[in-house]
Amino acid sequence: MTTIASISELLTISNCQFRIYDLGRKIDKLSKETFNKIELNQFPYPSPFQGHAHLAIAFWQKQSTQPFLWFVKLPLDERGLLNQGARNHFVAIIAEALGADLSVDPTEKQEELLKSNPYIFTPSQYKLAMLNSLLSFDLKAPASQHYQNFQRYLLDKNWQQWQTIGVQGITDFVARVGDSSHDELIAQSLANLPFKVLSPLCGALENKTLTLCIIESVLDLLSNTCADNSEKQQMLLRSLASSTQHPLVDEYFVDLLNKEQLPTDLLICISGRCWSTLNDEKRIKQYLEHLVAENNIELFNAIFKDLVAIPTIRPILFQCMRSTVRSEKLSHAIGQLFTSPS
DSSP: OOOOOOOOHHHTTTOEEEEEEEEESSOOOEEEHHHHHHHHTSSOSSSBBTTEEEEEEEEEEEEEEOOOEEEEEEEEEETTOOOOOHHHHHHHHHHHHHOOTTTTTOOOEEEEEETTTTTTTOHHHHHHHHHHHHHHTTTTTTOOHHHHHHHHHHHTTTTOOOTTTHHHHHHHHTTTTTTTHHHHHHHHHHHGGGHHHHHHHHHTTSHHHHHHHHHHHHHHHHHTOOTTTTHHHHHHHHTTTTTTTTTHHHHHHHHHHTTSSOOHHHHHHHHOOOGGOSHHHHHHHHHHHHHTTOOOHHHHHHHHHHHHTTTTTTTHHHHHHHOSSSSSHHHHHHHHTTTSHH
């Protein structure tokens, strides 16, 4: 039997159609070309999370309408490159269990072998719901029965009657952001939504590039949210995670980082979800100054380690480390990175 060299090759020789999604920090579709380069170590993984690539692999035969899903967690090295040994081991386990046809229903023995695969992980329920919505929309499949329920809720404006809303309905609606009727309805409703609805809605919006009317509504709500309500601020910031390059959002983050003090929760949210706004040396230095002001060296070390693993942020952080224009406190914290036990 010929050795299968990659996940892409495994799916291709099985005559499968497939799509790859990054499932780490937020949900992003990876093109086949990008994923192939990641597998060949020609390209670092774009959004490492806890030192791993978190992948959702959806695949199906041409005659099938229902895709299979694998959730795969593979280790990365310090440069963000895929651990080839772990990837090869994953492929070998799958090939041994299922052979050439990945879409067959596994026997009891095959199922046992698949379940023992150490690279399989279980995503959170909200990510699973959003992935199902994005995948169904991408494949032009109908939305779930919960979609119309959430649409009616927004149209009826009975804001406190949210108990029958399903998260899947929210994510199905958000998957259709870009349709003007959906966008306007979300924008008009945001300020009225109870937190029980706003929270999962923002968690879904973080995976979509938002249109102007939604961005303006989110920013307006942020400006009218009390400073001591950091939980609501955090959720609203999350909703902007895929829209940080929009000029209005960029301007908001400039103003935010210029503030004298920021709550810890917001600092964690920026690094975990909105890291792409830390796109120059001045801005990341401002962020690190806020972080060091927390007087929590463990938090500083953890976030620094997390950020330096992101390929687009890594060189900017190194520039900041070489800079002499920074506070004594920040210089001390950076110095401790090299003396603290790993």
